[in-house]
Amino acid sequence: MSTLVITLLTVVLCAGILIGGLLAVILNNMVSAVISAGLASLFASVVYVVLAAPDVAMTEASIGSGLSTMIFLYAIRKTQKIDSEDDE
Amino acid sequence: MIDLGMTEITIVISSVLIFFSIVFGIVRLVIGPETVDRVVAIDLLTIVTIALIALLAHQAERYIYLDVALVYGLLSFLGVLAVARYLEKGI
Numbered sequence: 001m002s003t004l005v006i007t008l009l010t011v012v013l014c015a016g017i018l019i020g021g022l023l024a025v026i027l028n029n030m031v032s033a034v035i036s037a038g039l040a041s042l043f044a045s046v047v048y049v050v051l052a053a054p055d056v057a058m059t060e061a062s063i064g065s066g067l068s069t070m071i072f073l074y075a076i077r078k079t080q081k082i083d084s085e086d087d088e
Numbered sequence: 089m090i091d092l093g094m095t096e097i098t099i100v101i102s103s104v105l106i107f108f109s110i111v112f113g114i115v116r117l118v119i120g121p122e123t124v125d126r127v128v129a130i131d132l133l134t135i136v137t138i139a140l141i142a143l144l145a146h147q148a149e150r151y152i153y154l155d156v157a158l159v160y161g162l163l164s165f166l167g168v169l170a171v172a173r174y175l176e177k178g179i
Contacts, residue, residue, distance in 0.1 A: 001092060001096055001100060002099040002103070003147075005099070005100055005103040005104075006103065008103075009103060009107060009110075009140065012107060012110055012111065013110075016110065016114055019114060019117075019118065023117070023118065031123045031171060031175070032123050034171075035117075035123070035126045035127060035130050036117070036126070038130055039117060039133065042130070042134060042137055045156070046137055046141060049141055049144055049156055050144060052150075054150075054152055054156050057156045058155065061156060062159060065134075065167060066163040066166040066167060069166075069167040070166065070167070070170040073170050073171065077174060
């Protein structure tokens with residue numbers, strides 16, 4: 001019974017990965033797209049735990065969800081400054 | 089009727105609650121009109137994910153999985169903090 005429920009939760013997590021990737025492509029706001037990519041990384045980490053790979057999940061949690069979001073935001077900040085100077 | 093122990097009942101109830109939390113969080117992340125709504129949704133999903141990893145650790149009877157939940161609990165504030173600093177023209 002609990003195995004069935006865990007399987008259903010895994011299906012929901014995989015659907016969440018798909019939704020996060022689609023939103024990261026579709027959304028026009030850059031910060032929202034970065035957050036959606038973070039959602040895909042978050043759920044991928046849980047799927048790694050389901051697949052019995054806790055070390056991969058830990059690396060994905062620290063790098064994919066934490067570090068890459070900060071680096072993306074830093075890059076967006078740096079490039080938007082250049083874009084606004086070009087517009088003016 | 090399947091014979092369910094107390095532990096099974098607890099796992100099933102908490103799984104259903106986590107399921108609905110994930111679904112509503114994803115709905116808010118999809119329809120959220122502004123960036124701040126999406127930040128709050130991703131924070132909610134991180135916290136629900138920590139509970140889900142703890143549940144998986146109990147269900148698989150491998151308590152090394154709790155380390156992943158620990159790393160998530162330590163790092164969950166970082167993304168939200170970075171976005172908050174970005175929205176306030178900082179970083």
